[in-house]
Amino acid sequence: MKNLLTMEGVKKETLESLLSDADEFYDVMHRPIPKVPALRGKTVATMFFEPSTRTKLSFERAAKALSADVLSFSPGTSSLKKGESLKDTVLTVKAMGADLMVVRHTSTGAPWRVAEWTGLPVVNGGDGAHQHPTQALLDSLTLKQHYGSLEGLRIAIVGDIRHSRVARSNVWAFSTLGARVTLIAPPTLLPPDMEGWPADVSTDLDPVLDQFDAIYLLRVQAERGGASVFPSVAEYRDRFGMTEARFERLKPDTIVLHPGPMIRGIEIDSGPADDPRCKVLEQVTNGVAVRMAVLFQLLGGTKEDE
Amino acid sequence: MSEITFQNALVVSGNGEAAEGTDVVVADGTIIEIGQDLEVRGEAIDCTGKWLGPGLVDVHTHFREPGQEWKEDIASGSRAAAAGGYTAAVAMPNTDPPIDAGHLARFVADRGRQVGLVDVVPAGCITLGRKGEKLAHLDELYNAGVRLFTDDGGTVADAGLLRRAMEYLAERDGVIVEHCVDAGLAAGGQMHEGEVSSRLGMAGVPSEAEEIVIARDIALARLTGVRYHVQHVSTAGAVDLIAAAKAEGLRVTAEATPHHLCFDDSYVESANPLYKMMPPLRAASDVAALREGLRSGVIDLVATDHAPHADHEKDHAWEEAPFGVIGLEWAAAVVNTVVGLGTAEFFRVLSTAPAGLAELGDHGTLEVGGTANLLVFDPEAAANTSSTVSRSSNAPYLGMELRGAVVHTMYRGRFTVRSGSLQAVAGVAG
Numbered sequence: 001m002k003n004l005l006t007m008e009g010v011k012k013e014t015l016e017s018l019l020s021d022a023d024e025f026y027d028v029m030h031r032p033i034p035k036v037p038a039l040r041g042k043t044v045a046t047m048f049f050e051p052s053t054r055t056k057l058s059f060e061r062a063a064k065a066l067s068a069d070v071l072s073f074s075p076g077t078s079s080l081k082k083g084e085s086l087k088d089t090v091l092t093v094k095a096m097g098a099d100l101m102v103v104r105h106t107s108t109g110a111p112w113r114v115a116e117w118t119g120l121p122v123v124n125g126g127d128g129a130h131q132h133p134t135q136a137l138l139d140s141l142t143l144k145q146h147y148g149s150l151e152g153l154r155i156a157i158v159g160d161i162r163h164s165r166v167a168r169s170n171v172w173a174f175s176t177l178g179a180r181v182t183l184i185a186p187p188t189l190l191p192p193d194m195e196g197w198p199a200d201v202s203t204d205l206d207p208v209l210d211q212f213d214a215i216y217l218l219r220v221q222a223e224r225g226g227a228s229v230f231p232s233v234a235e236y237r238d239r240f241g242m243t244e245a246r247f248e249r250l251k252p253d254t255i256v257l258h259p260g261p262m263i264r265g266i267e268i269d270s271g272p273a274d275d276p277r278c279k280v281l282e283q284v285t286n287g288v289a290v291r292m293a294v295l296f297q298l299l300g301g302t303k304e305d306e
Numbered sequence: 307m308s309e310i311t312f313q314n315a316l317v318v319s320g321n322g323e324a325a326e327g328t329d330v331v332v333a334d335g336t337i338i339e340i341g342q343d344l345e346v347r348g349e350a351i352d353c354t355g356k357w358l359g360p361g362l363v364d365v366h367t368h369f370r371e372p373g374q375e376w377k378e379d380i381a382s383g384s385r386a387a388a389a390g391g392y393t394a395a396v397a398m399p400n401t402d403p404p405i406d407a408g409h410l411a412r413f414v415a416d417r418g419r420q421v422g423l424v425d426v427v428p429a430g431c432i433t434l435g436r437k438g439e440k441l442a443h444l445d446e447l448y449n450a451g452v453r454l455f456t457d458d459g460g461t462v463a464d465a466g467l468l469r470r471a472m473e474y475l476a477e478r479d480g481v482i483v484e485h486c487v488d489a490g491l492a493a494g495g496q497m498h499e500g501e502v503s504s505r506l507g508m509a510g511v512p513s514e515a516e517e518i519v520i521a522r523d524i525a526l527a528r529l530t531g532v533r534y535h536v537q538h539v540s541t542a543g544a545v546d547l548i549a550a551a552k553a554e555g556l557r558v559t560a561e562a563t564p565h566h567l568c569f570d571d572s573y574v575e576s577a578n579p580l581y582k583m584m585p586p587l588r589a590a591s592d593v594a595a596l597r598e599g600l601r602s603g604v605i606d607l608v609a610t611d612h613a614p615h616a617d618h619e620k621d622h623a624w625e626e627a628p629f630g631v632i633g634l635e636w637a638a639a640v641v642n643t644v645v646g647l648g649t650a651e652f653f654r655v656l657s658t659a660p661a662g663l664a665e666l667g668d669h670g671t672l673e674v675g676g677t678a679n680l681l682v683f684d685p686e687a688a689a690n691t692s693s694t695v696s697r698s699s700n701a702p703y704l705g706m707e708l709r710g711a712v713v714h715t716m717y718r719g720r721f722t723v724r725s726g727s728l729q730a731v732a733g734v735a736g
Contacts, residue, residue, distance in 0.1 A: 008505070086623055107625035108496075108508045109577020128625065129507030168507055191504035192512070 062291035151178035159218030309348025335719025361393025366609035373402025408446030542595035579627030614698035639689035642710035
């Protein structure tokens with residue numbers, strides 16, 4: 001594997017290998033000294049052209065736990081403000097000695113361009129509403145930890161599918177790992193043509209609420225209400241929010257996932273959010289573990305016992 | 307007296323039919339004889355296996371002058387046109403400043419004459435400053451030689467204003483030329499809305515964004531009687547609307563671009579902005595409909611929408627890059643490679659029909675006594691896709707295999723391209 005750019009078309013064995021390594025790194029993270037020398041001497045550049053806190057921190061935590069050095073780039077404090085192009089920026093950071101780039105950008109496809117320009121291994125840290133493959137891996141790991149396997153699980157992804165790179169990544173990863181995925185959203189938050197997607201589609205949550213092993217809630221961008229994508233935040237909450245009442249109607253062992261940041265009172269109420277069946281903090285921890293696995297595999301690190 | 311005899315070509319002349327084994331004699335910039343086994347006068351040029359017809363005419367070129375000369379100017383754009391077999395090109399008015407008054411149109415035409423490689427024919431704006439608020443100086447523009455009026459790059463959104471422009475120009479028989487994209491439906495759109503955009507997570511431009519504007523404009527053309535021309539048709543539904551308008555007898559014409567004839571939206575998956583333009587690359591079924599429309603005559607002509615952008619503008623992440631690609635040098639090869647037209651139809655869609663639309667009397671036909679604007683084209687040779695003479699290189703064709711090469715372009719009796727090489731012409735800075 002040269003790059004990790006997308007979950008679409010990635011083989012099951014590749015996903016399983018990454019999840020298996022992530023399991024090992026999960027254990028590393030829970031040692032008294034949560035650090036291994038696997039990537040000593042390597043430099044990971046986190047090139048985040050779109051503001052991000054948690055994903056960037058998570059990648060940097062993962063790199064440091066593998067003893068890699070980190071070059072950290074943020075748009076707010078950078079040469080971009082002086083008018084430097086994306087291409088010049090990444091070539092500059094390559095010239096400083098980066099061995100791998102994690103790229104987040106508002107435009108679909110930007111990480112592909114960076115891979116083309118730099119020739120470095122690239123991890124897509126989120127491109128537009130397209131892909132966010134490490135999110136899909138951490139979500140898969142969370143489901144696997146809870147259920148042992150994704151085989152045969154029924155998973156609903158609820159919310160703004162249309163503008164979600166999380167949904168576009170998870171639908172491929174979950175289905176490749178054997179789960180059956182249902183996408184649920186109001187019509188204006190569904191992509192216009194889902195021909196070929198490995199998922200069922202519904203515009204109504206309540207009739208199917210009790211059928212799922214996991215409910216994956218997407219963040220609702222409140223500003224979309226202003227763009228008339230749905231009538232109001234209150235109406236969204238009434239139809240699609242994880243209210244206390246809906247949480248009561250789930251199967252007793254159904255878990256709830258969310259990519260964060262959660263907006264309480266819109267897509268999820270505080271009761272469900274703070275319930276042990278809501279796995280958001282486990283997801284965050286798993287994020288570090290899967291990103292360690294990805295960096296490790298792309299940079300050809302060696303394990304201690306090898 | 308300079309004389310040249312082109313010998314033994316497949317020649318498309320006067321009546322629009324192709325005749326084999328035909329010679330064409332040019333003397334002092336004029337065609338003086340067309341026929342078989344003519345006596346050689348002056349230099350003889352063997353054209354066996356080649357097509358010879360009127361020089362190509364593009365009704366949709368962005369020369370970028372005045373105001374954006376880092377992308378292209380009239381000299382560099384004229385070189386690209388000549389290299390592509392063109393002898394005339396209509397300059398789009400979305401320059402800086404926009405061509406909305408007579409003196410600006412005269413500037414463009416004058417620069418074209420100074421360069422002297424093709425006739426550069428100015429188009430004019432429909433609205434002042436292309437702002438869609440007030441009429442441009444339509445009389446001044448008309449008197450400066452403008453026949454095609456367009457706010458290209460934008461659509462005239464206000465139907466009332468467009469109706470008045472149509473009424474005004476119908477009286478003088480000017481042509482309303484529209485870039486048909488509804489701004490609301492296309493808002494934020496980066497590519498064709500469909501299966502690919504859904505998967506790539508990009509905001510789409512639905513086919514309906516084009517079709518509802520064409521439907522509206524056809525209704526207004528019916529109301530006003532104006533000549534109406536649709537730019538860069540990209541959808542199967544648009545082809546149907548135009549066919550219906552023609553069947554009704556309205557004076558409606560339409561163009562297709564080489565890129566919409568050549569590529570579908572699957573190319574967007576490369577994330578390379580060389581495939582980004584407006585209207586966007588559509589579905590494969592739309593590409594098929596455009597090719598069929600061109601063969602059947604519903605689409606009258608091919609126009610390039612040659613839209614240069616510098617590397618520093620285009621070599622970006624997709625959503626940061628501007629819309630538009632260049633095409634003058636490869637339009638003939640694309641038509642020859644992907645559409646499947648005969649020799650006569652090739653010259654009809656690339657020369658005769660566009661010259662007719664823009665009322666360019668010196669172009670579009672080969673006739674004894676006419677100006678020697680002509681193209682010798684080798685339909686079997688490989689096109690040059692290794693480089694460009696345009697100032698910008700935003701061409702999706704570079705590196706492709708395309709069939710058909712410009713052998714000679716003759717503009718007003720002088721070679722601008724000879725044996726595939728662009729000729730230095732007095733008055734043209736390099």
